[in-house]
Amino acid sequence: DGGITQSPKYLFRKEGQNVTLSCEQNLNHDAMYWYRQDPGQGLRLIYYSQIVNDFQKGDIAEGYSVSREKKESFPLTVTSAQKNPTAFYLCASSIVGAGELFFGEGSRLTVL
């Protein structure tokens, strides 16, 4: 079945450590996105990509990095520079310009 797979589902990290969240899709979508969600809050855009080897910063890119070496994959690295990384991270994909995003099940990161 087509869809988006995020891993790990739960992740614990010590302060000062980088961590990489995986996002893979087999929907043949060109566009991929990373959002952050804090309790009781909406989704805030971290990074997005419309084509391989190209990506743009969203509203809260500081302390995060991404790569888009393959159409199917869009990993997100949460670096030690991110001051408050504990959050729910959601990856999504879509046809470029479409109003419908397909989301993965999310990765919940907790910094100890």
Added chain:
Amino acid sequence: GQSLEQPSEVTAVEGAIVQINCTYQTSGFYGLSWYQQHDGGAPTFLSYNALDGLEETGRFSSFLSRSDSYGYLLLQELQMKDSASYFCATGGSQGNLIFGKGTKLSVKP
């Protein structure tokens, strides 16, 4: 810049009809989408309006007025399982999608 405003909470009873409003400010306009998210889960797409008017999908309908920068999601015959957060979203000129802060709907028996 872009921003979307929607009420933070709405409460309704089972079987009733509820309307969730969304007003937006955008530099351009690229359609209005609606998503549902249950606690702990991922958002799922409900509907999309590119043009003015009403779009109906089963018990859910979505309306858009571009001249008023306004839209709403209408949920009919409410069921307990409709208790969730609902987000409106609109696209940016560079292909990104911006979300409102969400409306938490509580359906009471």
